[in-house]
Amino acid sequence: MIFEVSAQPLTNENVLVAKSRDAIRINHHRGLQLRSSAECWRQAIGRMMNKITVRMAEPSDSRAIADLMGQLGYPTAPSEMQAKVDLFLALPSERVLVAERDGEVVGVLSFHLTPMLHAPGNLGRITSLVVSETYRGQGIGSRLVQEAEAWAWSKGCTKIEVTSGDRRLDAHRFYERRGYQCNERRFLKVKS
Helix, strand or coil: CCCCCCCCCEECCCEEECCCCEEEEEECCCEEEEEEHHHHHHHHHHHHHCCEEEEECCHHHHHHHHHHHHHHCCCCCHHHHHHHHHHHHHCCCEEEEEEEECCEEEEEEEEEEEECCCCCCEEEEEEEEEECHHHCCCCHHHHHHHHHHHHHHHCCEEEEEECCCCCCHHHHHHHHHCCCCCCCCCCCCCCC
16 A cells, blocks of 8 residues: 555557656657656656546456565465455445556455444445555556546445554555544454
8 A cells, every 4th residue: 555656667659757857758740849847757757647547356366365465475376365355246336446557457346335323324434545556656646536536426425434554654644645534542352
């Protein structure tokens, strides 16, 4: 769940995003133009995001999801993951979304809906989110969160929560940039 913006140069047919403050965009019709690296980065990300598909997970995605959970620090056997995906698919209150690029699953988000007894509406909860280390910093996590939020709001959620470990500072910033606020304390008891 650690998200970082890569500082590596990105090249594309017409774009070079460099580590410097400025980048050069070559336009064959207008000659040479100077653009900020941030602008070029946004344009390049926009083109890449057009190739990302977010969809409901399928049992055949279980191996890729297990690999992604391993990157998050939760190693899971593919057979165990398939049983979990099968369970989630059978429950109307659960969602497992995957982000796919060129036929490869590169991100996953799991989501849970809970009716609230003490307040109107439902509580939505992001229970896991991970993007492949190779594709982090490209907006894929944001797309997964947006899709989950849209579904949650349509199902009567009045708020959405997520838990992120204290050591995952990049993840905290990721959620804060998307409007999430750290505002409550969580108490946890682990079965002994």
